[in-house]
Amino acid sequence: MALLEVKDLKVRVEEREILHGLTLTVNEGEVHAIMGPNGSGKSTLSHVIAGKPGYEVTDGQIFFKGEDLLEMSPDERAAKGVFLAFQYPVEIPGVATMTFLRTALNAQRKARGESEYSTPDFLKKVREVSKSLNIPQDMLKRGVNVGFSGGEKKRNEVLQMALFEPSLCILDEMDSGLDIDALRIAADGVNALRSPKRAMVVITHYQRLLNYIVPDVVHVMSKGRVVKSGGKDLALELEASGYAQFEDAA
């Protein structure tokens, strides 16, 4: 079943059109990779799906679980199961990671009409999840991402993904700023979350990440459109021949 359907999406930022009619369908249980050169519109797509302010959708539609996503506020989208793992997770000084996780999780549960977690239940859950991701308890006491290394920041994103259990995970350039060991740890965390009910959209510049998170479908974006889609081998092909061939196709 189609989880996410993007239809002929046109998006402007300050009078400049970035996406010129993008179409993409992601089914439950699938992992899609979106590749493309700088400025092709990859991050714009992820921001528009998550509802970041500053983007104007001039045409097209986005359906999530059959509902019109563009009608929902960003926090409603989060509660419905849209999760964006940020390329550069922000720091929130003075707010303990644990506090942040609990506030966010309970806000989502409340929006869905579910009961909020009690303190002991929440602590139990967060301990389980952080243990499976090798995240020390100590890190949860620190301010959100404050003084975290690049690897810790990305692990914190994966931790939230595991905790909130979204049905759609968008990973925006997860590999940026990570060395190979940190990348492997983060990718292992993501792989553990693959499930038949959950879809992932992995946005990346390089094929390298896809050695660790192996996609079912690869899309190539250029100049605001998807110009080619294929299996995981397409990524390898790109790595060998570069993006130049697609610049003309767009």
Place this chain on the structure above:
Amino acid sequence: MPAVQETVERVKRIDVDQYRYGFETLIESEKAPKGLSEEIVKFISQKKNEPAWMLQWRLEAYRRWLTMQEPTWARVDYPKIDFQDLYYYAAPKPKKTVTSLDEIDPEILKTYEKLGIPLREVAMLEGVEPKVGEEDPARRKIAVDAVFDSVSVATTFKAELKKAGVIFMPISEAIREHPELVQKYLGSVVPTSDNFYATLNSAVFSDGSFVYVPPGVRCPMELSTYFRINERNTGQFERTLIIADKGSYVSYLEGCTAPQRDENQLHAAVVELVALDDAEIKYSTVQNWYPGNSEGKGGIYNFVTKRGDCRGANSKISWTQVETGSAITWKYPSCILRGDNSRGEFYSIAISNGFQQVDSGTKMIHLGKNTSSRIISKGIAAGKSQNTYRGLVTAHRKALGARNFTACDSLLIGDKCGAHTVPYIEAKNSSATFEHEATTSKISEDVLFYCIQRGLSQEEAVGLVVNGFVKDVLQQLPMEFAVEAQKLISISLEGSVG
């Protein structure tokens, strides 16, 4: 953090125009006629059955006041106050002398209930004490000296405090019962001639709290006063005097709310703290008086003089304040570091929204040797408000080895507000070490979006980020107050974004 959830629930129910504490209690009050004259000063003094020396003191202040000018240096703007158009005394009509909770006007109790204050304090008021061995250490005791309009209605826990030798009573009573202490210390920190508003207060102060902690005594509970301005057009002139004798310790909490009004209300309180050798006073304030409506109409004018005197060696005075209310705030809780090795602290959160104007800060006056002070100020400006930190750090030429650390952080929400930092630093000897740090930042769209993407609403996100920003100061508050303050911060910033 359940407090955040709760806050958001509350925030949803109110907006700037629906000030939560805007209600009026229907009790009869006894007022002096409008205006100020020697007759009125005499009337007030008479109402209080004051001794002659007290009346003399008031009259001298009044005559002095007539010669003084309102200060204009603060960065606040308001129409001229007609001091003859205000009432200077209002008191709930006493049925009889109150000795227990049952005797307090039920209307007044209801007021406290509406304020959301009660439960823990009401339990205290009712004398519900945990049985021996069952005491929950987290629920420290709080004694409440309730000031309703101008008269202290009930003073609790007197007995237990008395056992410890602590005197905690309305200052009007202290004037009659402990004249030697009052005469010795009243006006010794803030003299009657200090400034326009302090002098006015000296002439007409109606009531307030008096605390005396004897030598070597650690006050067995937090002392607390809830102020509430109730009578229309009544200037509120509280007078508080706290004395910590040698080697003693006391923590005092002050919290305020006022009902919604169209007319501006003047509040000019004076608080004096005296710490003798090795004594420590911790004074915490949560202030959420009516800030005016969304057009900037109404609201309290809060012109307060608060000063502590570290009179003895090794003494310590610590001010902690969370200021979210009032249309105009003019307030500089200060420390005179007179005793050698004495220490002064000032922790402040000042939040302004709507059309509020805040000009607040502190003065650390180093006179003794090896004195130290610390200032942590967090200013948050939202809406169309103006938020100024004004601070003075000064070292006398004999204050050898004086040290100060100051950190002033300002956070701006939106682009129509202003944050200003005005530090005055004077070192008159070369051994003083003064450090000053200041930052100004805007609440970042990226941070808000990150929180919202995780499921928080806009208000929740702002509340969370701001509570993080002020965390260092919140930690200085007694636990009971910290929770209240945290909620208050989120409530006051409602509608500040988007």
